[in-house]
Amino acid sequence: MDTARQATTYRTGRVLPAGGSAHVCASVGGQGLNVGIVDAANLGWKLAAVVGGWVGEDILDTYTAVRYPVAARLLQSTRARIALMRPDPRTRALWEMFSGLMDLDDAHRYVADMLAGMDVRYDLGDDHRLVGTLCPDTRLTPARPDPDVVTAVTRSADPLREGRRPHGPVDVDALLIRPDGCVARALPTGQDLDATTLVRAPGAWFGQPV
Numbered sequence: 517m518d519t520a521r522q523a524t525t526y527r528t529g530r531v532l533p534a535g536g537s538a539h540v541c542a543s544v545g546g547q548g549l550n551v552g553i554v555d556a557a558n559l560g561w562k563l564a565a566v567v568g569g570w571v572g573e574d575i576l577d578t579y580t581a582v583r584y585p586v587a588a589r590l591l592q593s594t595r596a597r598i599a600l601m602r603p604d605p606r607t608r609a610l611w612e613m614f615s616g617l618m619d620l621d622d623a624h625r626y627v628a629d630m631l632a633g634m635d636v637r638y639d640l641g642d643d644h645r646l647v648g649t650l651c652p653d654t655r656l657t658p659a660r661p662d663p664d665v666v667t668a669v670t671r672s673a674d675p676l677r678e679g680r681r682p683h684g685p686v687d688v689d690a691l692l693i694r695p696d697g698c699v700a701r702a703l704p705t706g707q708d709l710d711a712t713t714l715v716r717a718p719g720a721w722f723g724q725p726v
């Protein structure tokens with residue numbers, strides 16, 4: 517039986533469902549809670565920003581825009597896994613073919629990233645491969661941030677006050693990370709982090725300051 521259901525919108529005025537109130541599906545794959553927690557992380561700082569008065573209410577609409585597709589995809593992949601569990605000979609043959617594909621590194625990584633939620637990428641209007649993704653696990657070393665940049669960022673996002681320089685395999689000089697862990701901007705190695713870029717497009721990253 518297909519138990520998958522999803523709210524048609526994640527915002528109706530002051531009603532903003534998250535987790536199990538926004539999407540339910542069979543527990544195969546064990547992703548429901550993970551996706552619900554990221555819903556809450558995505559919504560939490562936006563609510564705090566609106567309540568705190570440092571961005572306009574429009575930012576709450578971005579919650580549906582970015583989180584609805586993630587759960588819709590979860591429901592689809594859950595349906596696929598349920599379908600693969602049917603006991604008939606045809607489905608068993610399909611399962612064996614699918615299992616064989618899992619021996620291929622790329623196919624394995626595709627499914628593993630999907631299950632771990634690491635393939636999520638929000639459209640923040642930037643082609644850099646890290647922008648819109650949840651920040652990969654990487655060591656950050658303190659950097660001395662440009663005062664203009666700090667001013668630009670803190671105008672839009674109160675909690676962001678400290679500069680950190682990524683360390684390790686991530687090929688960037690700096691990352692601007694939102695409170696929900698999403699990379700809002702990545703500075704490719706060797707490029708200047710200029711404050712005007714931050715001032716020009718804060719809406720895509722933090723909502724418009726009020």
Ligand SMILES: Cc1cc2nc3c(=O)[nH]c(=O)nc-3n(C[C@H](O)[C@H](O)[C@H](O)COP(=O)(O)OP(=O)(O)OC[C@H]3O[C@@H](n4cnc5c(N)ncnc54)[C@H](O)[C@@H]3O)c2cc1C
Nearest residue numbers: 534535536537538542543544545546547548549550551552
């Ligand atoms: C068998 C099973 C195994 C699972 N395994 C995994 C797993 O391995 N990994 C994973 O990520 N996810 C898993 N999930 C999914 C996960 O449990 C859910 O995604 C998660 O619990 C949703 O959390 P939630 O807080 O959003 O909602 P819920 O856990 O459903 O919490 C909602 C709460 O609100 C209460 N409530 C409802 N209506 C009202 C009301 N009117 N007034 C007051 N209180 C109310 C309910 O009693 C409940 O306590 C599994 C689910 C099942 C059923």
